[in-house]
Amino acid sequence: MPTKHLIIDGATASDQWQTIADDISFDGTLDEATLDGKGAIISLARLEAEADTLRQRNTPIGVILRAGEKVGEDPHRLAPFLDMLSLVAIEFPVYRNGRGFSAARILREQYNYKGELRATGDVLYDQWQFMHRCGINAYEIDGDIPLATFTKAMDSLPDAYQPAGDDKRGILWRRS
Amino acid sequence: MYRYDEFDNEMVSARVAQFRDQVERRLSGELTEDQFKPLRLMNGVYLQLHAYMLRVAIPYGTLSSRQMRMLAHIARKYDRGYGHFTTRQNIQYNWVALERIPDLLEEIASVEMHAIQTSGNCIRNVTADQYAGAIDEEIEDPRIISEIIRQWSSFHPEFSFLPRKFKIAVTGHKNDRAAIKLHDIGIVITRNGEGEVGYEVHVGGGQGRTPFIAKKMTDFVPRNKLLAYLEAVMRVYNMLGRRDNSYKARIKILVHETGADEMRRLIEAEFAKIDASNMLTLPDKEAQRIMAYFAPPAYETALATSDILQAAQSANKDFTHWCATNVVSHSQTGYAIVNISLKPIGGIPGDATDTQMEAIADCAATYSHDEIRVTHEQNLVLPHVRLDDVKAVYDALVPHDLATPNLGLISDSIACPGLDYCNLANARSIPLAQDISTRFADLHRQHDIGELKIKISGCINACGHHHVGHIGILGVDKKGTEFYQITLGGAADENASLGDITGPAFTEDKVVDAIENLVDTYMNIRTSADERFIDTYRRVGMPPFKERLYAD
Ligand code: SF4
Numbered sequence: 001m002p003t004k005h006l007i008i009d010g011a012t013a014s015d016q017w018q019t020i021a022d023d024i025s026f027d028g029t030l031d032e033a034t035l036d037g038k039g040a041i042i043s044l045a046r047l048e049a050e051a052d053t054l055r056q057r058n059t060p061i062g063v064i065l066r067a068g069e070k071v072g073e074d075p076h077r078l079a080p081f082l083d084m085l086s087l088v089a090i091e092f093p094v095y096r097n098g099r100g101f102s103a104a105r106i107l108r109e110q111y112n113y114k115g116e117l118r119a120t121g122d123v124l125y126d127q128w129q130f131m132h133r134c135g136i137n138a139y140e141i142d143g144d145i146p147l148a149t150f151t152k153a154m155d156s157l158p159d160a161y162q163p164a165g166d167d168k169r170g171i172l173w174r175r176s
Numbered sequence: 177m178y179r180y181d182e183f184d185n186e187m188v189s190a191r192v193a194q195f196r197d198q199v200e201r202r203l204s205g206e207l208t209e210d211q212f213k214p215l216r217l218m219n220g221v222y223l224q225l226h227a228y229m230l231r232v233a234i235p236y237g238t239l240s241s242r243q244m245r246m247l248a249h250i251a252r253k254y255d256r257g258y259g260h261f262t263t264r265q266n267i268q269y270n271w272v273a274l275e276r277i278p279d280l281l282e283e284i285a286s287v288e289m290h291a292i293q294t295s296g297n298c299i300r301n302v303t304a305d306q307y308a309g310a311i312d313e314e315i316e317d318p319r320i321i322s323e324i325i326r327q328w329s330s331f332h333p334e335f336s337f338l339p340r341k342f343k344i345a346v347t348g349h350k351n352d353r354a355a356i357k358l359h360d361i362g363i364v365i366t367r368n369g370e371g372e373v374g375y376e377v378h379v380g381g382g383q384g385r386t387p388f389i390a391k392k393m394t395d396f397v398p399r400n401k402l403l404a405y406l407e408a409v410m411r412v413y414n415m416l417g418r419r420d421n422s423y424k425a426r427i428k429i430l431v432h433e434t435g436a437d438e439m440r441r442l443i444e445a446e447f448a449k450i451d452a453s454n455m456l457t458l459p460d461k462e463a464q465r466i467m468a469y470f471a472p473p474a475y476e477t478a479l480a481t482s483d484i485l486q487a488a489q490s491a492n493k494d495f496t497h498w499c500a501t502n503v504v505s506h507s508q509t510g511y512a513i514v515n516i517s518l519k520p521i522g523g524i525p526g527d528a529t530d531t532q533m534e535a536i537a538d539c540a541a542t543y544s545h546d547e548i549r550v551t552h553e554q555n556l557v558l559p560h561v562r563l564d565d566v567k568a569v570y571d572a573l574v575p576h577d578l579a580t581p582n583l584g585l586i587s588d589s590i591a592c593p594g595l596d597y598c599n600l601a602n603a604r605s606i607p608l609a610q611d612i613s614t615r616f617a618d619l620h621r622q623h624d625i626g627e628l629k630i631k632i633s634g635c636i637n638a639c640g641h642h643h644v645g646h647i648g649i650l651g652v653d654k655k656g657t658e659f660y661q662i663t664l665g666g667a668a669d670e671n672a673s674l675g676d677i678t679g680p681a682f683t684e685d686k687v688v689d690a691i692e693n694l695v696d697t698y699m700n701i702r703t704s705a706d707e708r709f710i711d712t713y714r715r716v717g718m719p720p721f722k723e724r725l726y727a728d
Contacts, residue, residue: 069418070419070421096297096419097337097419126214126215126218134333160331162329163455171183171184172324172327172328175462
């Protein structure tokens with residue numbers, strides 16, 4: 001595995017989150033040691049099962065939305081929990097699997113989710129700008145890609161024809 | 177015709193610069209072929225059997241003479257002197273060198289053309305009726321909404337990595353020449369009870385190994401809401417379309433597995449949310465602005481009949497035959513729509529040389545208000561020709577072998593690239609099309625047979641549309657030898673239907689005989705010369721054809 005580095009809102013950031021596997025339980029001391037002061041990213045199934053207990057804790061909670069192959073996890077299932085989530089990680093398991101682009105827009109535009117939306121997985125250079133347009137603001141990218149390359153990729157298309165999850169209005173809507 | 181403004185130019189130039197950088201990174205070895213693949217696919221560059229192939233978009237099949245001259249120039253400078261017009265109303269160049277593609281793209285950008293989204297799992301080039309703006313009884317020119325869709329779908333951030341490619345077709349006329357029911361989305365322009373123009377939307381049609389006729393999802397979406405509706409369809413598909421098996425990834429499979437009613441409910445629910453946000457409601461002024469580009473040309477007033485034309489017809493029988501098949505009446509009195517067949521007897525369907533393209537560009541500039549259309553049946557059209565000029569056009573086309581009077585006839589077949597170019601093929605398509613066309617070379621015989629659409633695919637992917645051929649031919653592979661399976665009764669028009677398999681496949685040396693047997697059977701049992709092959713098949717069904725085919 002190449003090392004990943006994290007870019008949040010256009011700047012290199014240190015990761016304040018840790019992914020917690022479903023089989024690690026959240027009680028006792030294991031919990032404190034494992035988390036090391038970081039927030040916990042858990043699966044959607046676990047979130048649904050344990051939301052009530054997790055709400056009692058101070059640990060920041062995030063969730064990973066899996067893109068799946070035949071079916072993906074439905075972002076609408078996050079609706080009852082968005083108030084307790086400060087991060088949603090959206091999985092792009094291979095660059096061809098673009099379900100996450102729609103998931104991001106649904107969360108931002110239909111549920112007005114304001115927390116961190118993080119792209120994880122196999123993310124291509126040319127997809128970063130599109131991800132940003134869909135409302136994603138954090139990226140786990142290959143460690144050997146410099147920030148300057150990332151910044152350049154974010155500007156690769158100078159404009160947009162259509163509105164999406166960012167503040168661009170779309171050429172079709174601006175001409176008249 | 178639509179003209180780029182500063183926004184369109186900026187987007188296209190930015191894309192060329194971006195791709196130039198990517199090609200340089202590939203050539204220097206910074207990018208591997210694997211990493212480069214998704215990037216080149218976003219720019220219409222395929223790796224074929226022998227070389228890179230570039231597909232250039234011709235949005236809704238409309239070209240100016242200046243653009244056609246550029247395509248000729250590209251054929252000469254970057255390819256081997258010809259190009260291939262495709263069933264997607266695009267043009268392909270089969271022999272381009274990768275390192276020259278950025279220069280090529282820069283040249284075509286100078287005439288407002290590009291190769292964006294002509295490949296990859298995104299919304300592809302929108303296709304439309306080739307008689308748009310010229311045919312009588314059209315509700316609205318389909319190029320208007322097609323151009324709006326082209327812009328909305330270009331570089332769409334959410335829909336550039338769909339489960340599979342996605343194709344949209346539009347017709348504004350009750351006679352469907354755009355095969356809309358065989359597209360992922362097919363749009364029929366219509367009017368509601370109040371007389372307002374809007375769109376009937378069909379979803380989930382397609383060919384390939386599991387062909388489906390699209391299901392109607394809605395009877396009417398008003399003009400300013402269509403993009404919101406399309407975005408809803410796309411979002412449902414992007415979220416729910418299968419990604420576990422590329423053969424089950426098209427929206428037709430989703431519609432089939434979900435059921436049309438449930439699909440309609442899902443689309444309506446998503447549409448309601450998008451519509452409520454108003455973000456995709458198209459401003460009326462922008463619709464009007466784009467509409468103005470497609471205003472009819474400045475026609476001259478002319479009589480409904482032309483003495484010049486009539487005199488020419490009585491003097492020249494070949495010309496009369498050509499008029500009968502290739503010339504269609506126009507909505508404007510005194511004008512005609514002229515079809516140029518790219519299916520010369522024994523030729524390669526859809527191919528045109530640089531000099532042919534230039535001859536056509538000259539004709540368009542002189543006689544057709546500077547317009548040319550590409551058809552999904554791989555022919556070209558001069559949409560606005562004065563009746564008085566039809567003979568002059570014919571005379572200009574004849575020396576370039578562009579006046580074959582076979583539109584819609586047996587030698588006007590569609591054939592995919594097949595084994596000669598395509599690495600997925602089981603069998604050759606183009607040589608078979610040439611053999612059939614040579615067997616029926618006698619034009620009197622062809623005219624006698626009448627409308628008969630033969631469509632040939634080299635494998636089950638159906639790029640040659642065999643499912644919807646009146647006679648469909650499919651290349652199959654049996655232990656390394658080429659075989660051809662025949663289907664009957666397909667159609668791609670407003671009465672779209674999928675063909676039925678006749679029975680066991682034929683070897684290469686028997687297939688042309690089989691086609692002739694089918695034609696002879698039809699000639700024997702048709703009720704009159706007005707009953708087309710497809711009508712006879714629909715009346716009598718498979719038995720008489722099958723009996724004759726497998727008689728010995
Ligand atoms: S139908 Fe098959 S052989 Fe023909 S072009 Fe398509 S993939 Fe290739």
